[in-house]
Amino acid sequence: MMEMLWMIEPWHWLVLGFVLLIIEMFVPTFASLWFGAAAIIVAALAWLMPISVSVQVIIWLVLSAAFLVVWFKFVKPLSVDRTKAGLGGSVIVGETGMIIVQPQPDRAGVVRFSVPIVGAAEWMCRTTGEVIAVGERVVVTDIIGNELIVSSMKSQAVINKNMQV
Numbered sequence: 001m002m003e004m005l006w007m008i009e010p011w012h013w014l015v016l017g018f019v020l021l022i023i024e025m026f027v028p029t030f031a032s033l034w035f036g037a038a039a040i041i042v043a044a045l046a047w048l049m050p051i052s053v054s055v056q057v058i059i060w061l062v063l064s065a066a067f068l069v070v071w072f073k074f075v076k077p078l079s080v081d082r083t084k085a086g087l088g089g090s091v092i093v094g095e096t097g098m099i100i101v102q103p104q105p106d107r108a109g110v111v112r113f114s115v116p117i118v119g120a121a122e123w124m125c126r127t128t129g130e131v132i133a134v135g136e137r138v139v140v141t142d143i144i145g146n147e148l149i150v151s152s153m154k155s156q157a158v159i160n161k162n163m164q165v
Contacts, residue, residue, distance in 0.1 A: 008053050013043035013060070030076075034067035035060075092117050092148060095140050099150075102134050103127050108147055111138055125150045 020036030042060045045051060051059070095117055103109030108124040109132070117123070125138070125148040132138060132152050142149035 008056065010043045010046035013039045013046060013056070017043060030071060031068070034071060035064045038063035038067060092123075092140050092143060096153065097123075097138055097140070097150075099125070099132050099134055099136050099138055103132060103150075111140075111148060111150055123148050127151065130155060 017036045017039030020032040020039060024030070024033040024036065038060050041063055042056050045059065046056055095113060097111040097113040099109055100112045100122070101110035103126050108126050110122050111125040112122045115121070124146060125140075126144075127150060128141075130151055132150070137153040138150040139153060140148045141151050
């Protein structure tokens with residue numbers, strides 16, 4: 001019985017790897033994915049060269065740990081959703097964008113954000129009587145319906161300076 005346990009063939013690693021990859025499809029945590037990938041690599045190494053079972057297990061553990069560290073330390077932080085989609089409208093207040101269509105007293109303008117905010121990169125906007133030119137940087141100060149109320153970065157700097165005095 002014990003002898004059978006130590007008779008691990010390369011195809012065992014391959015099956016283990018594919019089973020773990022299939023489990024990942026149903027449990028989307030990106031944990032079993034890396035264990036499965038490491039098992040597939042161990043299967044390839046075991047087919048290419050004679051490696052003892054204990055060395056195969058050590059290689060599998062080291063590769064699994066390395067893949068997990070790389071994923072959680074370097075790759076996952078790059079995939080953080082910065083769109084703020086699904087959040088309340090108050091997350092837009094304070095965001096900065098650029099005017100691409102000048103707001104007029106009788107019609108709304110359009111402001112574009114570098115990163116989509118609440119699902120959209122461009123929003124209709126109005127000012128509170130301030131004249132803002134195309135290409136000027138603005139700050140969102142309020143939201144009314146589906147339109148943003150914006151003011152120029154210059155006027156916001158003056159307001160902030162007066163508040164500090």
